[in-house]
Amino acid sequence: MTILTRDTGIRIRTGRSVDPAIIGPSVVLLTMLATYAALSPHFLTFSNFSNVLVQAAPLVILATGQTFVVLIGGLDLSQGSIVSLVSVVTAAVMMNHGIEVAILAGLGSGTCVGVLNGFLVGRLGLQPFIVTLGMLYMVAGVALVLSEGSAIFGLPQPDVETFFWFGGGKIGFLPVPLIIAVLVVLGARHVLGSRVLGRHTYAVGSNASVAALSGVDVRRTRMWVFLISALLASLAGFLLSGRVISGQPLLGAGDLLLQSIGAVIIGGTSIFGGRGGVLRTVLGVLVIAFMVNGLNLLAISTFTQQVIIGAIIVFSAWLNTLGKTRA
Template identity: 30%
Template structure:
C-alpha cells in the first residue's frame, strides 16, 4: 500500500517522461534542442546544395576543424555558468601554444614536459584572472578585455615580434593530424557504449534504492540504441578510406582528437553533475549571495572556474598548434574567441549564469564548424560566414532570453 503523499517509487512509463519533457520545453527549458535542430537543418541544407559536404574526407575534417574551438568553449562554460565572461580565452590559448612551441623547438624539451608547461601556464593565467575578479572585485569583462590586449603582446614577444615556429614533434603533430586504427575505433566505441549503458543502469538503480522514480529500462535502451546508431555511423564513415592515393598514404580511422574531446567531455560532465564542486558552480551562478550564506566559498569557486577555463584554453592551443604544424602571432586570435563563446551559447549555455552543460560546448562547436565548413564549400567569403555565424549566435541568445522569461512566468525558475 502506498501512503498518500509518499514519493513514487519504481519506473514511470515512457509516456510520462515524454509528457514531462514536453512540459519542460513549453515551460521554457529547451536545453540543447535548438542546437540539435540547427545541426539537422544545416547539415540537410549543405548536403542538398553540396553533396560533398558529407563525404568521408569532409566529415573527418569537420572534427579536426572545430576541435580547438570546442575545447576552449568547454572551459568557457564554467565561467559562463557563474554569469562571468572571459574575453582572453582565445589569446590565452595562443600564449600557451607559444610556450609549447618555444620549449619544443627552440629548447628541445620532450613533448610531455612542454605540454605540462603549457597547461601550467594556462592554469596560472586563470589564477591571476580569477583573483583579480573575485578578490579585487574588478568586473570580469574589464579584466579579461585587458588580458585580451596584453596576451596579444605576449604572443608577439614569444614569437620574436612576428616569426613562425614550426612544430616537428611527431606526438604533438599526431593529435590533430593522425587517426586511430579502424579496429581501435570500433573497440573504443564498444567500450564507450558499455560504459554509458552501465552508468544509465546504475543511476536508475540508485534512484529506485532511494525511493525515487527511475527511468524505465525501455527508455534507457532507447537512449543507448540512439547513441549506438549515431556513434556507429560516425565510426563507420570515418573508417572508410579518405585518401585519393591509398597506395602512397592511407587515411582512415577516427581522428585522434575525437577520443580526446570525448574524454574531456566525460570528465568535466562528471565534475559538474556528480560532485559537490559542480553543484557549487551552479549554486553560485544561480544566486551568489545565497550561496555565500549557505557556506560555499564563493571566491574559491570563481577563481577555480577561471583556472579551468584558461587550462582548457591551453589544451585548445595545443590542438591548434598540432593542426597548423606551427605557432604564429595569430594563433588564438582572429575569430577563435568569438567562435568559442558562440559555441557555448549556441549549444545552450546561458549568458546569465546558472544554466549550461559541457555538452553544450560540443554541440555548439559542431554548429559553428558546420557553418564555417559548409559555407566554405559553397564558396562564400569569410565576411558572409561571419555574418551568418553572428546571426546564429544572436538567435541563440534570443532563445535563451525568451526561455528564461517563459520559465519565470511558469514558475520553473
C-alpha cells in the same frame, strides 16, 4: 531533472533529463545537414565529416572551458590570447629542451593566466569582463614579445612528429584531437553533474548571494572556474599548435574566441548564469562547424558567413533572454 543540493539547499538543473533548450539548435543543425546534403555532393562524405570534427575538436575544448565561466554569469575573454601564448611558449621551449618540457611549459604558462584571472575575480572581486579584457591584451602582447612577432618554425626531430601527433595524429581510425575533445567533454559533464564544484558553479550562477548564505565558497568557486577555463584553453592551444607544427603568436587571434563564446550561447547555456551545460555547448560547436563547412563547400564568402553566424548568436541570446524572463 531539478534536485535540491544536499550541501547548499539550492535547486539546480542536473541536465540528466531531456533538455528542452537543445531542441532549437538541434533543429537548426538537422536542417543545415539536410540542406547542404541536397546542395553539395561532397558534404555527406566520411572524409568531410571527419575533417569537420577534427577541426572542431579544439573549439569544443575551448568552449567547454568557456561554459564553466558563463555558468557563473561571466565571460573569459582571455582564452584566445592564452592559445597564442601556449603556442609560442611550447615551440620556443621545444627548440632547446624537448617535447616533454615544452608540454609542461606551454600548458603551465596558460594555466598561470587562469590562476591570475581567478585571483583577481575571485579574491579581489573585480569584474570578469574587465579582468579578462585586460588579460586579452596583456597575454597577447607577451606572446608577441616572446616570439618577436614572428612564427617559430624548424622544430627539432623527432619532437616535431610527436607534436603533430597530438594535433593531427590518429589512434586506429580515430583522430587524436577528437578523442581528447570527447574525454574533456565527458570529464566536464561529470564535474558539473556529479561533483561539488559543479553544484557550486550552478549555485553561484543562479544567485551568488543566496549561494554564499547557503555555505558555498563563492570566491573559491570563481577561482576554480577561471582555472579550468585557462587550462582547457591551454590544451586547445597545444592541439592547434601541433596541427601547424609551429609556434604562432597570432594563433588565438581572429574568430576563435568569438566562436567559443558563440558556441556556448547558441547551445542554449544562459548568458545570465545558472542554467546550461557542456552538451549544449557541443551542439553549439557543431552548428558553427557544419555551417562554416557547408557554406565553404557552396563557395559562400566569409563575409556572408560572419553575418549568418552573428545573426544566429543574436537570435540565441534573445531566446536566452526570453527563458530568463519566464523563469
